[in-house]
């Protein structure tokens with residue numbers, strides 16, 4: 001089938017390449033000429049495991065191409081996927097300008113029936129706005145053409161995006177038109193083999209399902225972070241509590257890891273957008289507001305611990321940071337906890353020596369060259385001469401570090417573990433103090 005994808009970011013690229021992988025003929029359109037140039041020359045603008053090889057393979061096979069030409073995109077596909085950003089507006093609501101710009105482009109260039117498939121995360125009611133936009137632009141050019149707007153939210157996780165798309169838990173399709181539903185079912189058939197995972201529903205329910213999923217996951221994390229602070233206050237160990245509650249299948253082990261807050265391009269913005277939707281309809285979303293507030297506070301927890309440890313005297317000190325991306329296996333630093341901590345440390349007059357397996361280039365792009373930021377090419381170089389080591393991202397390669405080497409590299413022997421991923425007892429055994437989330441610090445006895 002011929003498919004066009006508007007937006008070549010995390011969602012658009014992954015959707016495009018995965019649809020090409022199963023034999024579709026995919027054209028990806030983006031307004032960013034630099035991105036398209038890079039993709040056309042064999043480069044990939046984001047880090048996502050497996051993506052580069054798959055893009056290469058499908059380009060070679062002639063099933064995947066990239067363009068800035070919106071008209072060519074509209075002419076190409078029966079399916080017109082919208083996978084552009086929906087960043088937060090000033091009040092936290094989703095900014096729909098990119099989505100509506102794509103709708104306008106499609107209406108300006110279409111010459112026969114098209115299915116607009118919305119993959120961007122958008123507030124309830126957006127499909128109606130998209131349809132109105134298309135109708136308006138069609139009538140401006142005096143065209144009377146049939147089209148449908150489908151809500152098909154995406155649930156992939158960065159770092160595991162290809163796997164999530166190829167083997168989805170569910171494929172949510174929101175449409176009231178049975179013919180369109182069947183076309184979507186056919187498009188998704190290769191991803192829907194072992195049992196039927198395609199959930200057909202009305203458009204509004206599909207749109208809300210996406211926000212509900214993210215808000216639920218964010219709630220689990222904020223709940224655990226709230227409990228971690230209570231655990232510390234009462235002298236309990238949050239990791240034991242986590243295992244204790246996770247063993248109840250009604251609660252489950254997933255997404256109950258305490259830490260230094262959730263980041264990324266989705267949870268923070270989607271919780272805020274859902275809050276705004278509720279408020280705009282006169283409903284005060286107390287729980288969602290608390291989820292967001294707890295996360296905001298949690299992102300400052302490491303700084304508070306560091307300040308307490310050094311008696312408020314951080315000026316002139318250097319801190320080693322391991323992990324800059326908001327989660328492992330991605331170079332994405334949007335709303336990353338590392339950014340909050342770095343900025344707090346800089347404000348306090350400290351400097352940062354940071355290492356991340358893939359996000360250092362992204363950090364350089366965001367912060368540029370500055371004297372109080374050194375980006376290193378390996379983890380131990382970041383620790384060299386630092387006053388403390390702070391772990392911010394749960395990258396696997398940070399889980400079993402060489403504690404002796406850390407002990408020798410650091411000026412003062414202390415690790416702050418913002419993800420509770422290293423064995424504090426092993427750290428203590430070599431003379432390192434170990435401060436983590438939701439547990440009492442471990443301090444060497446000698």
Ligand SMILES: NC(=O)c1ccc[n+]([C@@H]2O[C@H](COP(=O)([O-])OP(=O)(O)OC[C@H]3O[C@@H](n4cnc5c(N)ncnc54)[C@H](O)[C@@H]3O)[C@@H](O)[C@H]2O)c1
Pocket residue numbers: 006007008009010011012029030031032035083084085086098101102119120121122154155156157158265266
């Ligand atoms: N990143 C994720 O893990 C993820 C997962 C599920 C859903 N989502 C949602 O999917 C949407 C896209 O997210 P993303 O992370 O891929 O964004 P992104 O910022 O990585 O990519 C968006 C792309 O759209 C392009 N674009 C903007 N206007 C355009 C236009 N008129 N025509 C063509 N291209 C245009 C931009 O240049 C950019 O390359 C958002 O609504 C997001 O909430 C994201």
Ligand SMILES: O=c1ccn([C@@H]2O[C@H](COP(=O)(O)OP(=O)(O)O[C@H]3O[C@H](CO)[C@@H](O)[C@H](O)[C@H]3O)[C@@H](O)[C@H]2O)c(=O)[nH]1
Pocket residue numbers: 121154155156157158159214217221254255256257258259260261262263264265266267326327
């Ligand atoms: O128990 C946990 C699990 C995650 N996190 C943090 O939560 C954030 C988000 O993690 P994750 O959900 O794995 O990453 P995303 O790529 O942002 O994926 C989320 O957001 C996407 C965009 O909407 C959705 O498609 C996915 O289903 C949803 O998991 C990261 O900072 C993690 O460190 C925790 O603190 N504790």
